[in-house]
Amino acid sequence: MPVLLPVTFAPFLEPDQPTLDVPGAGARLRPWRLDDAPAVRAVYADPAIQRWHVRVLDSDDEAREVIRGWRAGWGDGRESSWAVADAADDAVLGRMVVKAFDPHGVGTVAYWTAPQARGRGVAPAAADVAARWAFDSGFHRLELVHSVGNAPSCRVAAKAGFAAEGVLRQSVRHLDGWHDMHLHARVAADRY
Numbered sequence: 001m002p003v004l005l006p007v008t009f010a011p012f013l014e015p016d017q018p019t020l021d022v023p024g025a026g027a028r029l030r031p032w033r034l035d036d037a038p039a040v041r042a043v044y045a046d047p048a049i050q051r052w053h054v055r056v057l058d059s060d061d062e063a064r065e066v067i068r069g070w071r072a073g074w075g076d077g078r079e080s081s082w083a084v085a086d087a088a089d090d091a092v093l094g095r096m097v098v099k100a101f102d103p104h105g106v107g108t109v110a111y112w113t114a115p116q117a118r119g120r121g122v123a124p125a126a127a128d129v130a131a132r133w134a135f136d137s138g139f140h141r142l143e144l145v146h147s148v149g150n151a152p153s154c155r156v157a158a159k160a161g162f163a164a165e166g167v168l169r170q171s172v173r174h175l176d177g178w179h180d181m182h183l184h185a186r187v188a189a190d191r192y
Contacts, residue, residue: 017074020133022084025125027093029082032070036083037063039092043114052150053112054174070097080133084113084126093117096126098134098142105140111156118152124159131160135188142186147172147179157184 020029041063043049044056057063073079077100084094094113101108109130113123131142144162146153158164162184170178 017080017082018133020082020129021087022122022125022129025120025122026087027084027122027126028087029096029126029129030085031074032067032081032083034064034067036067036092037061039114040067043092043112046115048115049112051174052147052153070095073097073099080130082126082130084111084117084122093122094126096123096130098130098139100139105138107134107139107142109134109142109144109162121159123156127156127160127162131162131186135186140188144184145172145181146184147174148182149179154182154184157182160186161190162186163190 017031037060041057070081079099081097099108168181
């Protein structure tokens, strides 16, 4: 059956995932490495991460499996997941991911910040850099959702230029039940 609107978007065509500087935050976005496993495991032991990401990692081996999945996303065109790393010592400060879910250039942005990096402006700066990369790569629209109860994530979205668009009622289930989610978005026209 012919499709009237052709697929015009194929992200992640470069053979190697890029490393991107995060100006003003003393950080960079770099591909995940298996030796990041202890840091990832430590982050997922944080109660705030567990609350919003509904995951715990019981071993470094489990963390390595998660990292392998994040890394595989680049190769299969599913996502670009970066470690947000300190520019000076390469310590993991967070995670930033752009996921492709629409062949016409609509994607999602998701992130977390390690406890020791919170409040430093790392997440909004990294989200802005990831969004600029995505638009330069051909994305048309990026969406970001978070629980209405997650005020820090709402601040990150706003600081990174993702306009609030509405509420998705009871759309994500957390350990304490169904949550309404704020929907934020940026489009290519307002990328800078």
